[in-house]
Amino acid sequence: MSDAAGDIASLVAGAIALEKWPLAQLVRRFEDPRPEAVAEKAAAIAALEARGARPRAMVAGFTGTPGSGKSTLVGELAARLIARDPAATVAVLAIDPSSHRSGGSILGDRTRVHFPIGERRLYFRSQPSDRELGGMGRATYPVVRLLERLFDIVFVETVGIGQSEIEIERLADRVYLVLQPLGGDQIQFMKAGIMEVPHAFILNKCDVGAAARRSYHALRASIDFARPGEPAPPPVFRTSAISGEGLDDVLDDLVEHRTVHDEAARSQRDRYFLEKWVRDEYGRFGLTLLERQGGAANLLERAGGFEAAQAAYRAPCDPFA
Ligand SMILES: Nc1nc2c(ncn2[C@@H]2O[C@H](COP(=O)(O)OP(=O)(O)O)[C@@H](O)[C@H]2O)c(=O)[nH]1
Ligand SMILES: [Mg+2]
Incomplete structure (x- = not known):
């Protein structure tokens, strides 16, 4: 075994045991955007598979302004x-366009439920988004592919302003749109099209009182308007992340709808994110060259996985490389 391969194998073993350091090292490799780095990712996925670490997580997306x-x-x-x-x-x-804090300090500062510092069952990572207005970063999908083999649930937070809704819909098994009450009976302005995506809505900051109540009714009305005749209207949860109100209802909803991408859905997802x-x-x-190579589905099939397909993709030569 080469040094690099041995290195990956020991990181994988540590990550499966949810040890923080090897996990962080592995995540860092999956975040490496260079096309040269895909071989290492492919090796890590192969090592995970060899140890039986198949995708098992429910991916829950939380999006909103x-x-x-x-x-x-x-x-x-x-x-x-x-x-x-x-x-x-x-x-x-x-995935936070504004955050420069480390994941650890976000949790440490903000979470009122306490757990031991070294708690292996909880892992937090923040990533910058590529675009100024939010959306996913290019390292998001690769890292989800890693984390979904190591954890039961992967929460993905994205800033939702348009395009990213479509991406989160592709990525997640269940999508929550988080809104906050504004003055009067207003809720935050939502672009047409966004209301149709989420499986459930969360009206957060309900500790603000009467405005929250009026916003709730306005939100229900706009959901009915945007999604007429839906046999089962999506739930709207009223929460306060500060007081804890309503949070158990969201957790119950998650547990009740626990689904994991099956093989077919995962292939489709790979295909979407490979093209992206x-x-x-x-x-x-x-993209034209991808078509010449038989298209995304074909390349994924031949290569035997997302990272391997990236490695196998014959890119146009870059005169600046
Ligand atoms: N009153 C109140 N403030 C909240 C609640 N949840 C978050 N906040 C505050 O709202 C601000 C933005 O929160 P943050 O979690 O960073 O929002 P994000 O940009 O959507 O990730 C912070 O000052 C939070 O403390 C809530 O339920 N009630
Ligand atoms: Mg945030």
């Missing part, structure tokens, strides 16, 4: 979940 309380809420939900279920393991991936990767890295010309 900045400031609605997503980070506070998700930190609180994760901590409550591991307190409530002694066997549960939870990873939180926060090619487009982001190499543009339209890259």
Whole structure:
């Protein structure tokens, strides 16, 4: 075994045991955007598979405008979940355009549910987003592919303003849209199209009183308007990440709807994110070359996995490389 391969194998062993340091090292490798780094990711996935670490997590997406309380809420939900279920393991991936804090300090500062510092069952990572207005970073999907093999639940927090809703819908098994009450009967402005995506809505900051009550009714009305005739209207949870109100209801909803991408859904997801990767890295010309190589589905099939397909993809030559 080469040094690099031995290195990956021992990181994988540590990560499966949920040891923080090897896990962080492995995540760092999955975040490496360089096309040269994909071989290492492919080796790590192969080592995980060899140890039986197959994708097993439910991926829950939390999206919504900045400031609605997503980070506070998700930190609180994760901590409550591991307190409530002694066997549960939870990873939180926060894609935050504004955050420069380390994941640890976000949880440490904000979470009122306390757990031992070295708690292995909870892992928190924040990533910058690529675009100024939010959305996923290019390291988001690779890291989810890693974390979903190590944890029972992966929470993904994204700032939702348009395009990212579509991405979170592709990525997550269940999507929550987090909103906050505004004055009067207003709720935050939501672009047309966004209301249709979530499986459930969370009206957070309900500790603010009467405004929250009026916002709740306005939100229900706008859901009915945006999604007429739906046989089962999506639930709207009223929460306060500060007081803890309503958080157990969200956890119950998660548990009740616990689903994991099956093989077919995972292939589709790989295909979507492989095309996205090619487009982001190499543009339209890259996509044309992908078609010449038989298309995303074909390449994934031949290579035997997402990372291997990235490694096998023959990119257009870059005159600046
Ligand atoms: N009153 C109140 N404030 C909250 C609640 N949840 C979050 N906040 C505050 O709202 C601000 C934004 O929270 P943050 O979690 O960073 O929002 P994000 O941008 O959606 O991730 C912070 O000052 C939080 O303390 C809540 O339920 N009630
Ligand atoms: Mg946040």
